[in-house]
Amino acid sequence: MSFNPASDLLFALLPDSGIAPDGPDTVAPLAAALHAQYPNAVTLTLHPPLRDAEGRCRWWAGDAPSADGLAAALPHLSQRLRGEAAKLGLPWQRVALAGVGDGALLALEAVQAEAALAGRVLAFAGGYFARPEHAPQDVCVHLLHGLADERFPYRHVVDAAQTLVDLGADVTADLLPHLDHGLHPALIDKAMAQLRTFIPARLWREAVIAAQEDERAAS
Template structure:
């Protein structure tokens, strides 16, 4: 489902990836996130993708089986990357103005996509999910926002903390917000924190560029 947040040309693209295990004809679990993005970015476009596979009970899956695996992820990534490239080209947007927002399995898919594919998206909002394995390198010029509930039993928060520490050590732009009393899911408090991070977080790259520009301006002439 594609939802234009404004009829004028889009200046941002948010690609929304739902969790796995949902009924294909069930409620739109990402509607609150899309509404928050619409309120904050009226000139953006939101593209919600559906998991392409169905399990034996008819529930949507990003990969075969309930649990993610290296093989399942390897099969799921190429069509996602291709779709993102096509949509960015269609909207004539550079990759830096594409953002991925995923919940649960969708968060894992978004995080691993920017790890595997350079120059794919400029930001990732990962709700209630994390990496398949501890990241071994920083994604190229990507701001990663990890948003998690401390009571999440499906994806324990300690994995999010470990990934955030690894990314910081690798020099990545990353934030990790762990909110108490929240279980697995896309909670309003996590959405509000995500909107705050989108408004206020300044990538380290921009800080470095600002420092270099200030130093250049202070150098004596002649």
């Protein structure tokens, strides 16, 4: 965890399942990019709590996600995330979840399951466990995926993105050619661009309301 006493953002990074706990830090390139763009931000890597027979990290028992596995994983993530935000004195709108693979799935399902948990989600090479039935309120969702990802086919990401748009969510979907499953530098670059440039619909609405109020005051 990188701590800055003047922190204004918290990025919680959720690695993919199947990583050896004593192996390389697979989300280090993402953390470095976030620090370069947001020097006052805190990045916190939350490692999967379970271990399989080979000692690899897992967010849930077994290779594939399940309803029971998610039900067990989500409260642990929520409690940890709210606790870290409270330590920093940050409101939930200043908290972001950035997940890879199974970590992306967990991040997306977390903001579906619980309101006012995080203001943004960066989902790399992963998607929803089930098609969203409602838009997460005041959450920007950024889906970042490789078209050659065979572990999580991109068509599921396209379907989820269209569903979220239809539900009125703030969502972007970037599908990059020739990239297989993983946290590729090109996906990280695209995520940094989305963080810099994407304006949530809520802010547009607030700006329109403020302009209307100014017009009425002037008339």
